[in-house]
Amino acid sequence: MPTHDVLVIGAGLAGQRAALAAAEEGVSVGIISKVHPVRSHSNAAQGGINAALNPGDSWESHAFDTIKGSDYLGDQDAIEIMTREAPEEILHLEHLGVTFHRNEEGKLGTRAFGGASAARTYYVADITGQAIMHVLYEQLMKYSEQVARYEEWFCTALAMDENNECCGVVTRNVADGSMELFEAKSVILACGGNGQVWKPTTNALICTGDGIAMAYRVGAKLMDMEMIQYHPTTLAGKGFLITEGARGEGAHLLNADGERFMEKYAPNKMELASRDVVSRAEQTEINEGRGFPDGTVALDVTVVPKKRVHEALREIVLVGRDFAGVDITKEPIHIKPGNHYTMGGVKTDVDGRTDIPGLYSAGETACVSVHGGNRLGANSLLDTLIFGRRSGVDAAARAKRTAGSRPSRKVLEDEEAMIADVNSRAKGSGRRVSEIKLELGQTMDAKVAVFRDEAGIQEAIEIVARLKEEAKTAYIDDHGSVFNQDLLGAIELGYMLDNAECTCLAALERKESRGAQYRTDYPDRNDDEWLKHIDLEQTDDGPEISYSEVTITQWEPEARTY
């Protein structure tokens, strides 16, 4: 049985940062990822990372912007930590080798981003996530003696001891199909978000909410699962992301009449209002008939100087050319709001601790909560790094002070039985896994998206319940051991359905409009009743909802206008 003090599941930015931080504490670390680490979805973060590092800027300003952006659902103690520690983290990354953009003096330069009162976004062209993640992977290669890498290992379940503490994880080696039980004193879930539950989504195919579901299944609390971000600028159809950096560089949003419609919705910040605000504005234009026939509005990048586009927005020039057949330097590109980010997730404290001893979570899997009802652009990379590091440090400290317990082999046997069951289903005995995934994605995008109401959410709940039943008999074609992606897809479907169910329940529960949750039947924010987190927990009687306080330190809720 492979044994480590700290085991990190997921090797995006949060996971890699956690692993490096834990290794620095001198404990034995393993990092497991279902794909090669550099394939992780942190790659896709284009625009940058926020920090109040400029002399004229302050962490308080960054914190306030984040809190306002969160529609006051973010926990202010956590946001204070994140924004205070941001500058040092940026400098740490710079020292490791990230090729951040420089200003003319050769110092770190910034760009403007949505919802921010200062230009405090540090960036590498529009490949910031990729650039940071590849530099962290360089460090993992450098410290390969201290951090064991399990690349292309898929996790199917967490292992718990008799005291209900997390003590390991069951995995399947993708390359040969062998099952393995890993033992650890601390387990950190850093598996990213659940975007694949929606279709289309900007998220990669791997973003199936694995960490959220695995934690939920062992009884960890989830929080604010209704808070799903729709990004304002995604390509219609496939859902590809056009970075907010485009608007940061000055691009305009236009409706089909050529009108710069954000004037009506956010006269001060215009295109750089918070993402929930811009997405709703776009969807309103589209719903009220001022969009294009393909259900989109336009993003006009031609107003940005061409040299600047090539220097700072190169990636989206390629995306426009390769995936939409549009030269964005010459003509506007059609875009619409699209599923993008999971603000909710596994409930943690500011050191990544879940309410299960030994189980940690960081990054998009976790809900600290620093994003509350709506995440600001360029705060997600920051979240992964700050809370990845803090989780790694705390998980290492726990490993040092606990003896640890051996996971029972029963959990491994259960998982082997689960896989045997999936493998035993004959072709045609039920629906194809891919069919169920498609129906799930379309349902969620139709019913639990930018605008929601009780009837729609109820319908989604019923459909998800039916799909859960159908998943039990869904069949796959591949019954082999080597690189059986079909089987992994069936397991991922289970994760996705758990995520969907939780999101629907929380969306139904929150009877107000706040951040990304906009209820047409409850169109106002209601601080008196709903300035609180919705917690969800799996019990023997099914999902159970409870509430927890939002931590407010110095910023009382105010009306939110941009």
Added chain:
Amino acid sequence: MADYTIKVRRFQPESGEGPYWEQFKVDLEPSLSVLDALLQTKDREDGSLAVRCSCRAAICGSCGMKVNGQSTLGCKTQIGEAQEQANKMVAATGITAAGAGSPVRGEGADAVATGTEADNVIVIEPMGNMPVIKDLVTDMESGHWTKIRRVTPWLLPHGEAPEREYIVEPESMIDITQSMACIQCGACVSSCLSMEADPDFIGPAALAKAYRFVGDPRDAETAERLHDLAEDPHGIYDCTHCFSCIDACPKGVAPMDQIMRLRRKAGEAGIEDPNSGHSHEVAFVKIIEKKGTLDESLLLQESFAPGVKGKLKPSKRAIKEMLGSIPTAIRGIKTGKMRSLPKLIPGVHHKLPEGGQDEVKAIYKHAEEHSEEFNLYIKGEEGELIDEPNIEKGAERATAPDSPEAK
């Protein structure tokens, strides 16, 4: 929507059978990708078809594969374009991109068997220069990751880090961001002809990664890195300058350009390499400047024993190298590559007729005056930025005067 037929090279390791071709019909918008075609096949027909994929947007680097023989990313290749390419290949050669040899199954397989195959199918294969694990999934460890680790792929600064950031030239960061844009997909490795001939070649991806550190002003081990990469017989001078990696790279990293930058820096640092790669390049440039076309025997002498001193008093190594070249020369004569006597005597090579040499010199002069790096990250898309005649654009691309576009 349109119908396309894809022909996939499959290998199911647990079947006990060798690789085979299988054809599938897909129904897609032409703007969708080859990866979409594979995913549709997986979803609707055969879930056992193995292909690594994740982002679908050419960011994660998972889906490196060959489409119609060209190494690329499946997600970045539009199916409509792949079809046009297949049509052109069939029109030009009468055969599809896939070689014969393996059995064919699936849609239209009978037609293939009886030689009546009508469709110009889109041929999809796993990447080259790597062992195949299953279908389109390759083992990237030996061909790619081992080589990445070979170049000490992490920053090596000296001393304590500064309190704030390192202060560096803004353009230096933009410059190495081109190699930082590499997503480690392996398409360049798959296409690399040098690696096919020499599996130990460090290769385009790892050398582009190496430039990311050599070009980084924060790295303090530049000289050590250059010595290492130049002196390794499988290092920077093992590249044959074939441009395949530039064609294959989906991210505009232009690995070969990064290798040439490494060579230039190694040359500037006066590093002697066992392949005499640098003096070979210098000799090449000198000869063309003087004669306009290549004097091959002079090239040999100048590469191993440059200058008058080299002629009069060649070093032991130079003598050894030149003697070692005799078999190559003999093969040259036998195969007709060296056809006339002057080809065998250094320096007897003819010059260009009628002022032709003046034109060559003008190109050299232009190159010297425009020796600025051609970096897409600084300059923008190729073809848009320079409003000059084509010949000048060509010279722009030739970069610095001491590094000709050939070896």
